[in-house]
Amino acid sequence: MEPLLKFCGMRSLTDYEKAVNCGVDYIGFVFAPSKRQVTFKEVQRWTEEIPPKSHQKIVGVFVNEKKENIAEASRKCKLHVVQCHGNESPAFIKELKEEIPCSIYKTIHHGPESLNKMKAYDGIVDGYVVDTKTEYEWGGTGISFDWEQIPSYTKEARKQQVPCLIAGGVKPENIKKLFNFRPLGIDVSSGIETNSEKNEGKMRDMVDAVKSQYQAPDSLGRFGVFGGRYVPETLMYALEELEHAFETIKNDESFYKELHREWERYSGRPTPLTKADRLTDFIGGASIYLKREDLNHTGAHKINNAIAQALLAKRMGKKNIIAETGAGQHGVAAATVAARYGLSCKVFMGEEDMKRQELNVFRMRLLGAEVIQVTSGGKTLKDATNEAIRHWVTHVNDTFYLIGSAVGPHPYPKMVREFQSVIGRESKEQFLNETGKLPDEIIACVGGGSNAIGMFYPFIEENVRLTGIEAAGKGTETNEHAATLTKGVKGVLHGSLSYLLQDEAGNIVEPYSISAGLDYPGIGPEHAYLRDLGRVSYEAITDDEALAALQTLCELEGILPAIESAHALAYALKRAKEMDTSESILVCLSGRGDKDVHTIQQVLGGNEE
Numbered sequence: 001m002e003p004l005l006k007f008c009g010m011r012s013l014t015d016y017e018k019a020v021n022c023g024v025d026y027i028g029f030v031f032a033p034s035k036r037q038v039t040f041k042e043v044q045r046w047t048e049e050i051p052p053k054s055h056q057k058i059v060g061v062f063v064n065e066k067k068e069n070i071a072e073a074s075r076k077c078k079l080h081v082v083q084c085h086g087n088e089s090p091a092f093i094k095e096l097k098e099e100i101p102c103s104i105y106k107t108i109h110h111g112p113e114s115l116n117k118m119k120a121y122d123g124i125v126d127g128y129v130v131d132t133k134t135e136y137e138w139g140g141t142g143i144s145f146d147w148e149q150i151p152s153y154t155k156e157a158r159k160q161q162v163p164c165l166i167a168g169g170v171k172p173e174n175i176k177k178l179f180n181f182r183p184l185g186i187d188v189s190s191g192i193e194t195n196s197e198k199n200e201g202k203m204r205d206m207v208d209a210v211k212s213q214y215q216a217p218d219s220l221g222r223f224g225v226f227g228g229r230y231v232p233e234t235l236m237y238a239l240e241e242l243e244h245a246f247e248t249i250k251n252d253e254s255f256y257k258e259l260h261r262e263w264e265r266y267s268g269r270p271t272p273l274t275k276a277d278r279l280t281d282f283i284g285g286a287s288i289y290l291k292r293e294d295l296n297h298t299g300a301h302k303i304n305n306a307i308a309q310a311l312l313a314k315r316m317g318k319k320n321i322i323a324e325t326g327a328g329q330h331g332v333a334a335a336t337v338a339a340r341y342g343l344s345c346k347v348f349m350g351e352e353d354m355k356r357q358e359l360n361v362f363r364m365r366l367l368g369a370e371v372i373q374v375t376s377g378g379k380t381l382k383d384a385t386n387e388a389i390r391h392w393v394t395h396v397n398d399t400f401y402l403i404g405s406a407v408g409p410h411p412y413p414k415m416v417r418e419f420q421s422v423i424g425r426e427s428k429e430q431f432l433n434e435t436g437k438l439p440d441e442i443i444a445c446v447g448g449g450s451n452a453i454g455m456f457y458p459f460i461e462e463n464v465r466l467t468g469i470e471a472a473g474k475g476t477e478t479n480e481h482a483a484t485l486t487k488g489v490k491g492v493l494h495g496s497l498s499y500l501l502q503d504e505a506g507n508i509v510e511p512y513s514i515s516a517g518l519d520y521p522g523i524g525p526e527h528a529y530l531r532d533l534g535r536v537s538y539e540a541i542t543d544d545e546a547l548a549a550l551q552t553l554c555e556l557e558g559i560l561p562a563i564e565s566a567h568a569l570a571y572a573l574k575r576a577k578e579m580d581t582s583e584s585i586l587v588c589l590s591g592r593g594d595k596d597v598h599t600i601q602q603v604l605g606g607n608e609e
């Protein structure tokens, strides 16, 4: 969700008209002594002459004003919100509320006691503005406070279920930085002024910046209509507990310190960015770069998320982890971290996948995990996930469900995105260092979608084409594919709403792909959202195309990719041909192909010579 936006300190009809036309959410008038002070009469006249748009709220700003004066302004100016910007006590506001029909927001001036002050207004006010105060000015100072503190204000406001606007020194030049702190709302006055007048260009820049800001999921875990939490009652508490733990560690430096240390010293991050020179020459178009997630410990990106979730499980005091796996990469990652952090581990795996990924089954057992064979349904990832959820329902108190992709009920898609975004963040820095610019296109394969969302997320606001590649199996015109976004319809699976492969009666259709990691009948809800938004394009690649690309990469670069990653590569080869030599493509090489050698050998016949 976009943050709410308030423009404050309108001093003339012209200022006010500019704010109305910009479509900003709140328009504020300062009735307190200030260089921006206006009278009730003026505001009454201006708002009668140009009524605000239906969604816009008119705000009156007061500092330690008498109740009868506030009531008069509220009546005359038809205020929607009264902003108490001084030392008004909770008792004063309670009494004021009985006299005026509008909402009351309290300004909290940032300082050592401000969070405690905010708690004192719980249940009394309808919203907050957090602002900077100087010795001489109550507001409109143009000075920012320490934005690192924003998450604690936001958390308290969320607890009280009211909006919280961040004020003080916000301007077009620093608004992007402010977004990093995820404010619920923004309040600006000085930052949209030039020579004491509101500047329409600056106002529009602010509105555009806020509108282009990607803010998903919302507080209910919804990406537009997708996502959410569709689970049995017994799991609700566990998910709320997990959400709380996740939101807590997000602001906990010690957690991230530990996580980064493990990523670096245990898993081998940062993974390299490799320019595929011979492949680029062979194709003869755009330069092709590979983000080498295949070089992670255990051979794929899955370990990034597994380490993070296991550390979280430990902090929550959970001693047992369970996981589902398709290709076996996530199962291996879960078994690995369980061994590393001294947790017990059960991995649910479909019988079919166990056959295809025999080596990974053995690896998991070697790592001390119990692999539970799932014989229901199509005996693949969907069925393994069903069984894992069933197990979780009955062992919820001491068990942490370590989901391996950006799927499942809230907060899993958001949490997996957070932990996998290290891929995109590193790539961005490495690419800029190496080429001085960003890639023109980024391509990643999508099964559930975790490597793709981790790669895409840090680039969502950038001018970079993003493309997700699904498995077309034997062709999307056949019934043997896993192209959920190309062929699916909306439905609920494994706790969230997304696109699914279903028959006319709503039954899940068994997906197919040569790659065990891509044959999932659903897709992470954020991908469904990004597809419908038009921000990410999704294409499908067949088994044959993926295998051909895999062979090409082996022969020209000496890299054996996972069959999953070869899907992204195959599309990159098609695109590179169409692009100019001055352009570049970044492919997320999500995993290595050692686990797939048996499958490849079966298809290619074992002796390529």
Ligand SMILES: O=C(O)c1ccccc1NCC(=O)[C@H](O)[C@H](O)COP(=O)(O)O
Binding pocket: 008, 009, 028, 030, 032, 033, 034, 035, 036, 061, 062, 063, 085, 129, 131, 137, 138, 139, 140, 141, 142, 143, 167, 168, 169, 170, 187, 188, 189, 190, 191
């Ligand atoms: O703007 C003023 O002069 C003012 C004076 C007294 C109390 C409040 C005042 N302004 C309130 C606001 O405009 C906003 O809530 C906020 O302070 C804007 O800050 P900034 O963007 O730093 O100007």
